[in-house]
Amino acid sequence: MTKSRTIDEINKKINAGEANIFTVEEFKKLIKNDNAPSFDEVDVVTCGTCGVMSGTAAILNFVVSDPGVFIRANEVYLNGVPAYAGPCPNEWLGSVDVILHGTTHSIYDESYGGGFLLKEILEGKDIDVRVESAEGKTIENTITIDDIIRGQIIGSRMAFKNYTAFTNPNEESVKSIFSAIPLEENLRGLTFSGCGDWNPLQNDIPHNVIKEGTKVLLNGTIGYILGDGTRSSAEKPNLMLSADLREMDPYYLGGFKTGQGGEVYDTVAIPIPVLNEEIYNNLLIRDEDIDLPVADIKGRHLPLDNTDYDKMWTGHDLRPKYNKEKCSSCNECIVEEICPTNAFKEQKPDFNYCFGCGMCASYCKNDAFDMNTGNVDLTINGKEVNIPIICRQSDRLRANRLSLKLKEMIENKEFEL
Ligand code: SF4
Ligand code: SF4
Structure with a gap:
């Protein structure tokens, strides 16, 4: 007879402090050590992923001036990043509604964009606002997160399951969104995305529990799955997610410089309640079972060969070590130029901003x-x-920190399944 349990049964165990909850990292480690917990020994696995998620947008409402100063906004810039005014015109109210894309670049600096701006908003920094009104007035002001009356993130394509790795077999370097600087010619390097067997969708391929309405953690706060993301398909699923921007933790979201300007990264954690044996069996997938096609950065959809996520992650470091003695304070520091998250500034690392991309170790001579x-x-x-x-x-x-936070929130009854 197949085994099963209900959400109510799991919630009762959580309330009694008796539920067996694993982060995906803990669970996969046990599987890889041939010590996988049995169906009876696991109630919930909290999965997580973090990566560049280009579909991130924010809907913001904030006050720019006293009422009656301008009719309505035609153009709005935050730290030089254009936001789309509307949909509500807020006529004569002195406030604006805007949609800000995480991938929109500043008019002053290609490498600064919506992702960096959203992190600065969450960090409570001053943000310069400029409004060009319908009647031709320019209104300038400075706001902080406290002035944002409502802010909601909508990610149109998040937690993407299937990626492609890229390399450059051509004779010249190629600029792209898949590498912070042009990807060098003649197969000199490989760039990839994806958290492999930690990704929530990878652990629930039939979407038994990950579906419209499911509660998730998005950048540290509770959010919801609105449905499938754009370009989602059975082979390459992704999710549309939403949560309150003002409740998010700036650590989990930010900007990411690429060869085509600033991008945006987010972090998502989703609980998988182990309701039946099919759900349990789907959780047994391992990095080495997950194919990763390697394509020409120019061709993108034409694989040159295949690899897997075990080769991408196993035995590798998640963060660099900085050795100050070896730093010779070069006049032009290549690391400052290429670090996608600006984690190395004025020749000092700030690992709170580090993304573990590895570029510094590859490029500092x-x-x-x-x-x-x-x-x-x-x-x-x-x-x-x-x-x-x-x-x-x-x-x-x-990804691991957010899946651990989710596990603790479930245990502390701050996140009900
Ligand atoms: S390139 Fe390397 S050695 Fe030179 S300043 Fe930057 S970190 Fe230091
Ligand atoms: S690994 Fe290096 S280059 Fe990448 S984000 Fe961290 S400090 Fe920057």
Whole structure:
């Protein structure tokens, strides 16, 4: 007879302090050590993912002036990042409604955009606002998060399950959103995204529990699945998610510089209640079971070879070590230029901003940064090659922290299944 349990039964165990809840990292570690908890020994697994999620947008409402100063906003800029005025006109109210895209770049600086701005809003920093009104007036002001009356994040394409890794077999370097600087020619490096067997959708491929209305953690606060994300398909699913911006933790969301300007990253954690044996069996997937096609950065959809997530993550470091003695204070620091999250400024690291991408260790010629991000053996155009992984656009450390936070919230009855 197949085993099963209900959400009510799991919630009763949680209330009695008797539920067996694992983070995805804890659960996979046990599987890999041939010590997987049985169906009876696991009630919930909290899965997580963190990565560049281009579909991130914020709907904001804030006051710019006293009522009666301007009719309505035609253009709105926050720290130079254009936001789309409306849909509500707020005629003569002195306030604006805007939609801000995480991928929109500042008119002053291509590498600064919506993702960096949203992090600064959450950090409570001053934000310069400029409004060009319908009648031709310019209104300037400074706001902080306290002036944002309502702020909601909607991610149109989040927690993406299936990615492609990229390398550049061409004769010239290629600029793209998949690497902070142009990806060097002749297979000099590989860039990839995806948290592998920690990704929530990877652990519930048939969407038995991950569906419209499911409660999640988005950037540290409770949010909901609105439905499938854009371009979602059975082979490449992703989710549309939403949560209150003002409740989010700035650690989990931010900007990410790419070869095509500023992008945005987010962190998502989703609980998987183990309601039956099918759900349990789906949780047994491992990194080595998950294919990762490797494509030409120019062709994008034409795989050159295949690898898997075990080769991307296992045995590799999640963060670099900075060795100050090896830093020779170069006049132009390549790390400051390429670090996608600006975690190295004025030749000082701030690991709170670090994303673990690995670029610093690949590009600092003096080895001031030490980080093993691994190499991968591939056969490309009939030739065996070994390519270093130079850029990761997903962060397992943040994914793990948020799945741990979710586990603790469930245990503390702050997040009911
Ligand atoms: S490139 Fe390396 S050695 Fe030079 S300043 Fe930057 S971190 Fe230091
Ligand atoms: S790993 Fe290095 S380059 Fe990447 S975010 Fe951290 S400090 Fe910056």
